[in-house]
Amino acid sequence: MxxxxxxxxxxxxxxxxAFDAQPSCYPYGMNFxxxxQHHYNQGFHVEGHDYVWDTPLIENLERAFGTKTVPFVVTSIFGNLWSPRSLFESPTxxxxxxxxxxDPSDNTPREVVPLRLMREQARQGLKGLPPYIAFLRRFTDAKIFEVLPPPPVDFTEKVIRENVFGVDPNDGVRGKPICNRILRLKLWHLYADATREHCRELGVEVVDVPPNTRDADGMLLPELCSGDSVHANNDYGAAILTQLTALCLKS
Amino acid sequence: MANHPYKTAPASSFWRQAVATPAMADVDPVLAGKFKVAPTDKVATAGSCFAQHLARHIAAAGFSYLVTERAHSMFDPAMAADYNYGTFTARFGNVYTTRQLLQLLHRAYGLFIPAQSEWIEADGTWIDPFRPQIQPGGFENGAEYRADRQAHFAAIRRMVEELDVFVFTLGLTEAWVDRRDGAVFPVCPGVSGGTFDPDLHAFVNFRLHEVVADLQEALQFIRERNKNCKIVLTVSPVPLVATADDRHVLVATTYSKSCLRVACEEVVATVPDATYFPSYEIITGLYTHGAYFADDLRSVTEAGVEHVMRLFLRHYTDYTGATGSAAATTPGDAGADARLLAEASRVIATHCDEEALGRP
Known part of the structure; x- marks a missing residue:
């Protein structure tokens, strides 16, 4: 297999x-x-880079890649820069x-910033991430697919507050204004485009958002949301697997 | 022996004592500043590219360098600098001629609407004809361009009304204008955007009386809105990169700089609280033997800029610190946005870990 x-x-x-629910539906096995956070914080060393990652992760990856034929790698590592940027309303x-x-995102008076500068910022953000692909290339020369994060859901501010900020009722973030929904979507597109470009440069193929998972505005369908403003649920995961299977077969 | 005025003239009046003999760094043609700039005075700059150096050093010396058009605080200062935020007080780019300055002020106040308000390139990029190099690649679309220009004009109005000291560096007499309404382009159409059309675009080389009249009108325009502001005029020592006139570029440069230098003299004589600061002489004076120019004989070296700023700070301020290599101005305070982003990252990271760890 x-x-x-x-x-x-x-x-x-x-x-x-989604995979664990019905592994027999897929013509491959998966190892996740x-x-x-602690992996990001500790890191491991890739020649020419400053990051040092933790040893157990390396050992596990060595086992995963070393004992089996692994023609494909699926990553989801570049797409999350948009979400902190789009959580709160900026002070300006x-x-x-x-x-x-x-068009403007809403009727609020807003400073219009250059799109090219926004793009540049997204590009620099991606380039500033740890060298994940170089890290994986230490173990394998398999084809790598990058799964884009799902687009934002059209949740109300109340739901975001309850589900994203719900961890600690005393957390100071609870009083901060939430980013406008259209601006969130714009930011998601901006970072998704930057991720596609970044992946192209790295020779990584992107697994895009399945078209049937979005509403007319391009937002994630409410029934595919995991319950917060960032993640999708297992049904969305199954849609990704369908796309991934097609891409693997094509490869 | 007969007495005469030179008998009692100071050393600074004599070429040998004031120029030929002193060490290069000691030559000081300023003598005395006409007024003092306080650290709290808001200093605005505009003009040719030499004015960028002045802006940089004024900020680095701790003076209140007025920036009315900042990049949004979420952007890294170096990235924002590439988009010319903080290069001058507002994001107008180089203002080479006095006519351009006057039209800029009029445009900001809605008193002049040029026939050519934008250039739309074949790829859909929008270029501002009056600041064609203000950001790499131009503007993405019309909505962004119009919104940016609106904010830009508001920033210029704020500059005019809030500044305490206006430093303007005169750069050129040559320009390209729109034949329809005389709108002055800072760069010949077709060079950094747009398409050159000889039926629409004409070359002009302003005469002394035009430079003087435009500068007087521009300064009067500012004074009408800010009656107590002080004016510092300088002439850029940077030679023309090219002339469109039918003569040698060296001759064209000499005309241009001579004209601008005399224009400053004329304006200072008629506009109260205006002064000429001799940065041109400090950089180009024979005492330097050309040492303040780089190998291209155009670019001014950092040592030259430091000499200029040392004398400016000595005579126009009570500043006692050292001048040195100044870093680029910081276009904005990234603090608030950076803190918010860090907070958002913490919330998201915690949430993602919970998700990954199988939050019910």
Whole structure:
């Protein structure tokens, strides 16, 4: 059986759960490595880079890649920069116009910032991430697919507050204004485009958002949301697996 | 022996004592500043590219360098600098001629609407004809361009009404204008955007009386809105990169700089609280043997800029610190946005870990 190693952030969880629910539906086995904060913080060393990652992760990856034939790797590591940027309203509300979104996000007076500067910032943010692909290339020369994060959901401010800020009722973030919904969507598109470009440069193929998972505005369908403003559920994970299967077969 | 005025003239009046003999760094043609700039005075700059150096050093010396058009605080200062935020007080780019300055002020106040308000390139990029190099690649679309220009004009109005000291560096007499309404382009159409059309675009080389009249009108325009502001005029020592006149570029440069230098003299004589600061002489004076120019004989070296700023700070301020290599101005305070982003990252990271760890 063909094997796929999946390596990345919490967006892979929906994929993992979908796979675990019906593994026999897929013509491959999958081995998941989810990156948590402590992995980011500790890191491991890649020649020419400053990052040092933790040893157990390396050992596990060595086992995963060393004992089996692994033609494909699925990652979800570049796409999450948009979400912190789009969580709160900036102290100086801003907006930007794109060909797909040529109108203001709302009626709030906003500073219009250059789209090219926004793009540049997104590009630099991606380039500033740890060298994940170089890290994986230490273990394998398999084809790598990057799963984009799901687009934002059209949740109300109340739901975001209850589900994203719900961890600690005394957390100071609870009083802060939430980013406008259209601006969130614009930011998601901006960072998704930057991720596609970044992946092209790295020779990584992107697994895009399945078209049937979005509403007319391009937002994630409410029934595919995991319950917060960032993650999708297992049904969305299954849609990703369908796309991934097609891409693997094509490859 | 007969007495005469030179008998009692100071050393600074004599070429040998004031120029030929002193060490290069000691030559000081300023003598005395006409007024003092306080650290709290808001200093605005505009003009040719030499004015950028002045802006940089004024900020680095701890003076209140007025920036009315900042990049949004979420952007890294170096990235924002590439988009010319903080290069001058507002994001107007180089203002080479006095006519351009006057039209800029009029445009900001809605008193002049040029026939050519934008250039739309074949790829859909929008270029501002009056600041064609203000950001790499131009503007993405019309909505962004119009919003940016509106904010830009508001920033210029704030500059005019809030500044305490206006430093303007005169750069050129040559320009390209729109034949329809005389709108002055800072760069020849077709060079950094737009398409050159000889039926629409004409070359002009302003005469002394035009430079003087435009500058007087521009300064009067500012004074009408800010009656107590002080004016510092300088002439850029940077030679023309090219002339469109039918003569040698060296001759064209000499005309241009001579004209601008005399214009300053004329304006200072008629506009109260205006002064000429001799940065041109400090950089180009024979005492330097050309040492303040780089190998291209155009670019001014950092040592030259430091000499200029040392004398400016000595005579026009009570500043006692050292001048040195000044860093680029910081276009904005990234603090608030950076803190918010860090907080958002913490919330998201915690949430993602919970998701990954199987939050019910």
């Amino acid at each position: 063909t094997n796929i190693v999946a390596f990345g952030n919490s967006h892979l969880l929906a994929v993992q759960r 490595f989810l990156l948590l 509300p801003y907006d930007f116009f794109t060909p797909a979104f040529p």
